Each structure stands twice: as structure tokens, then as C-alpha cells.
Amino acid sequence: MKNDKRSAVSLIYLLFDLLVLVGVYWLTYWLKLVLLDHSSTPELLQLYMQCMALVFPVFLISYMFVSMYSNTRTQSKGALLFRITEGNVMGMLILTMFLFFVKIEDFSRLFLLYFAILQIFFMFIERQITGKIIDRIFSKDKYQSHVVIVGYSQTAKAYIDRVLANPQWGYHVVGILDDEKEIGHAYKDIAVIGSTSDLQPLLEKNETDEIVICLKLTEHSKLKTVVNTCEKSGVHTKFIPDYMNVLPTQPFTEDMQGLPVVNIRYVPLMSFGNAAIKRAMDIFGSLFAIILFSPIMLIVAILVKTTSKGGVIFKQERVGKHNRPFKMYKFRSMVVQTDESEKDKWTTKNDARVTKVGAFIRKTSIDELPQFFNVLKGDMSLIGPRPERPFFVEKFKEEIPRYMVKHQVRPGITGWAQVNGWRGDTSISERIACDLYYIEHWSLKLDIKILFLTFFKGFVNKNAY
Numbered sequence: 375m376k377n378d379k380r381s382a383v384s385l386i387y388l389l390f391d392l393l394v395l396v397g398v399y400w401l402t403y404w405l406k407l408v409l410l411d412h413s414s415t416p417e418l419l420q421l422y423m424q425c426m427a428l429v430f431p432v433f434l435i436s437y438m439f440v441s442m443y444s445n446t447r448t449q450s451k452g453a454l455l456f457r458i459t460e461g462n463v464m465g466m467l468i469l470t471m472f473l474f475f476v477k478i479e480d481f482s483r484l485f486l487l488y489f490a491i492l493q494i495f496f497m498f499i500e501r502q503i504t505g506k507i508i509d510r511i512f513s514k515d516k517y518q519s520h521v522v523i524v525g526y527s528q529t530a531k532a533y534i535d536r537v538l539a540n541p542q543w544g545y546h547v548v549g550i551l552d553d554e555k556e557i558g559h560a561y562k563d564i565a566v567i568g569s570t571s572d573l574q575p576l577l578e579k580n581e582t583d584e585i586v587i588c589l590k591l592t593e594h595s596k597l598k599t600v601v602n603t604c605e606k607s608g609v610h611t612k613f614i615p616d617y618m619n620v621l622p623t624q625p626f627t628e629d630m631q632g633l634p635v636v637n638i639r640y641v642p643l644m645s646f647g648n649a650a651i652k653r654a655m656d657i658f659g660s661l662f663a664i665i666l667f668s669p670i671m672l673i674v675a676i677l678v679k680t681t682s683k684g685g686v687i688f689k690q691e692r693v694g695k696h697n698r699p700f701k702m703y704k705f706r707s708m709v710v711q712t713d714e715s716e717k718d719k720w721t722t723k724n725d726a727r728v729t730k731v732g733a734f735i736r737k738t739s740i741d742e743l744p745q746f747f748n749v750l751k752g753d754m755s756l757i758g759p760r761p762e763r764p765f766f767v768e769k770f771k772e773e774i775p776r777y778m779v780k781h782q783v784r785p786g787i788t789g790w791a792q793v794n795g796w797r798g799d800t801s802i803s804e805r806i807a808c809d810l811y812y813i814e815h816w817s818l819k820l821d822i823k824i825l826f827l828t829f830f831k832g833f834v835n836k837n838a839y
Contacts, residue, residue, distance in 0.1 A: 383508055384443040394500045395430050402489040421480055433465035458497050466490040518546040522582050524600055525589035526552035529616040534564050570596055577607035587613045642816045643783050659756050660749035671743050674705050674735060682729045684710040687744055692761035695784045700753040703744035707732025745787045757821045758786025759809035774802055780809045793827040
């Protein structure tokens with residue numbers, strides 16, 4: 375039953391995609407050859423009609439290749455747009471190479487570029503509309519897929535929560551099979567209906583569309599038997615590892631020559647390409663900032679030097695990427711202290727150590743400007759988790775779960791925590807939660823967003839003492 379429903383959904387999407395292909399194809403013809411080039415002739419029109427027999431199959435096959443017709447109902451809009459873009463770019467490149475070799479001179483290569491761009495736009499809209507129609511249909515009981523969960527675990531509860539919150543996915547959880555909970559024990563009205571030994575007779579009734587295996591880590595010895603039973607019945611089976619209490623984030627897998635490897639934490643900046651883009655942004659951004667703020671830095675340097683004894687630049691040891699210490703630069707905002715006296719003290723409100731000039735430059739974050747030189751050196755980044763002193767790193771790594779994960783990337787002058795108000799004497803746990811979000815969701819777009827927010831929310835802060 376499940377496969378029939380899935381095939382029906384895929385067929386609906388394919389038919390609507392084909393309709394959009396036809397419409398966009400002729401819209402592109404009208405825009406490019408009629409409106410812009412004024413080159414349309416009966417002979418050219420006939421050529422483009424004949425080429426449809428090649429264009430449409432190539433694009434549809436490209437969509438299939440990028441999995442446009444599988445897992446369509448639970449993916450995010452961002453993932454959908456990426457797949458649509460990927461499929462259309464692939465189709466355009468294949469046809470461009472084909473035209474290069476067969477040398478069909480009258481078929482415009484630029485036409486394919488216009489066509490692909492318009493197709494991405496209209497196909498995304500079409501998928502949104504079609505998806506809502508399909509979701510409304512499949513939220514009805516008679517079209518839902520019947521699911522049985524094997525294993526009563528935190529993962530099973532998480533799965534049930536998501537299914538109940540998204541009826542448009544079309545899943546109806548019939549019940550749970552578990553060897554520890556009594557029959558009738560329920561979570562959100564989803565009851566235990568038997569033990570794992572009842573799986574085979576249940577499948578023989580042929581009323582189950584899908585099995586979701588959510589065994590606890592302590593029960594994984596049963597996994598092979600459960601999978602074999604499901605495979606013999608031919609029912610569609612999913613396995614959701616119960617790592618929620620072990621791995622505190624969403625891992626991702628990679629294929630190591632047939633060996634599935636689970637990465638505990640997804641860190642986009644571990645990619646060479648992403649890291650190179652961010653480093654280039656840091657170099658050019660720090661150079662620009664140093665030039666832009668050089669008059670301000672000169673004035674502050676004079677004020678610091680003439681209003682209190684001591685040097686202009688304060689160098690403090692902080693912990694950076696891969697737990698390596700480095701010297702972080704700041705304009706000195708306090709009276710001169712020994713390393714021993716300042717290494718384990720927070721700055722608090724009305725701190726007597728802060729000078730009059732220091733109070734202003736700390737409140738406005740001007741004291742941080744020399745850190746652009748840290749960025750240029752490679753010790754820091756423009757955006758990232760704020761670095762901490764070694765004393766507090768040793769303290770927090772024992773007290774705050776996942777605190778040390780922040781050291782997988784370069785520390786930053788500003789970050790997601792700072793623009794959300796978590797700076798100064800505030801919650802370390804909330805700050806780390808923001809840092810982890812940034813590390814796992816890094817993108818150039820997010821960096822630009824943080825830079826933008828820093829100008830409005832990050833410089834002046836009530837928690838900056």
C-alpha cells in the first residue's frame with residue numbers, strides 16, 4: 375500500500391512538473407526569440423517544437439537523478455529549492471554539451487540559460503502549490519500510511535511527536551511493539567500493542583505500510599532479527615538510531631568505500647571550500663575595517679595613553695581553534711594589573727578596575743577594534759564564538775555540556791550569541807547554545823546577517839561592563 379501511495383505522489387509531481395516545463399519552454403521562446411530578438415520564423419518555431427522531444431526528457435531525467443520524486447513531503451523549502459536548482463542546472467549543462475557536439479546552429483544556447491532560470495522560479499512555485507494539494511489529500515485518514523514502531527525509546531517518542539505535529543505527511547501510527555512496556559501503555563494515545571515477537575504475525579496480515587525501528591541502544595542485539603523479519607515481508611522499513619541521549623546534535627553520515635561513517639556533529643567549516651570562503655572574507659573584511667576605523671583607533675590610543683598609566687594595547691591569552699592559546703588584542707580599558715590577579719576575574723558592573731575612558735570604549739565595543747589584527751593574523755575570525763581565558767575554559771568544560779565544541783572553529787570578534795544579547799555577565803549555557811547553533815548552521819548568509827545585526831545590536835549592549 376505504501377509503495378502505491380508513494381508512486382501516486384511521485385506521478386502527480388511528475389505530471390505537474392511536465393506541465394510547467396511546457397509552459398516555461400514556450401514562455402522562454404516568446405521572451406527570447408519573439409520579444410527580445412525578433413527572430414522567430416515558422417522554420418525556427420518548427421525546430422524548437424522538434425527539440426522539445428529532447429529537452430523535456432533530459433530535464434525530467436535530471437530531476438529524477440537529484441531525487442526530486444522521493445522524500446518530497448518532509449523536506450524543507452530550502453532543500454526543495456536546492457534540488458530544483460540542481461536539477462535544472464544539470465539539465466541545462468547536459469543539453470548545452472549535446473548541442474555543442476551535434477552543432478544545431480539555430481538553437482540558442484542562451485535560450486537554455488533563460489529557460490533554466492525561469493524553470494527554477496516557476497517550478498518552485500508549482501511545487502509549493504502541488505505540495506499543499508497533496509498534503510491536504512493525504513491528511514485524510516483513508517489516504518494515510520499505517521506505521522508500526524518497533525521499540526519504545528526517546529527516539530520513538532520524538533518520531534511520534536513529529537508525525538502528530540505534521541498530519542500532512544500522511545502517517546498514522548498504529549501502535550508500538552516493545553519487549554519491556556506492558557500492552558496498553560501509551561504515549562500521546564499511541565499504545566504498545568505487543569512485543570517484538572508479534573512483528574511477523576502482524577506483517578502477515580498485510581495491513582502495515584511501514585515499519586519504523588526505534589530500538590534503544592541496549593536493544594540493538596535484536597536489530598538483525600527485526601530487519602530480517604521486515605525484509606521477508608517486503609514492507610518498507612526505516613531505522614532511526616536511538617542516539618538522542620548520546621549524541622547531542624544531528625549527525626551526518628559519509629560513505630567510506632561502503633562503510634557508513636557517522637559524524638557526531640556537522641560542522642560546515644570543516645569543508646575546505648567553506649573554510650576558504652570564510653578566510654577570504656576575514657582577510658578582506660579585516661583589512662577594510664582597519665582602514666575604515668584607523669582614525670578612531672588613533673584617537674582612542676591617544677586617550678588611553680594620556681588618561682591612565684600603562685600601555686595602549688592590552689594582550690590577554692585566550693583559547694582559540696583546536697584549543698590553541700593565542701594573544702588577543704584590545705585597547706586597555708582597565709588599570710594595569712598582574713597576570714595572576716586578572717586571570718580568573720569577570721568584569722562586573724561598576725568595576726573599580728575600569729578607567730573612565732575604558733568604561734566608554736567597553737560600552738561601545740570600541741576596545742575590541744584591535745582584534746581586526748588578530749583576524750588578519752588568522753588567530754580569529756570576524757564572526758564566531760567569543761574566545762575565553764584558559765582559566766574559565768578549564769572551569770566551564772566541566773560545568774557546561776558541549777562547551778569545548780566551540781573550539782572546532784576560529785573564535786570571532788562578534789557572533790550569534792552577541793547579537794542575541796548573550797555577552798558580558800550573562801548565561802554561559804545560553805551563550806554556548808547560540809555558539810553551537812552557529813557552528814552547525816554556518817553559511818555565508820548567516821555571517822552577513824550577524825555582521826548586519828552587529829551594527830544595530832552588537833556594539834552597544836547593557837551587559838557590556
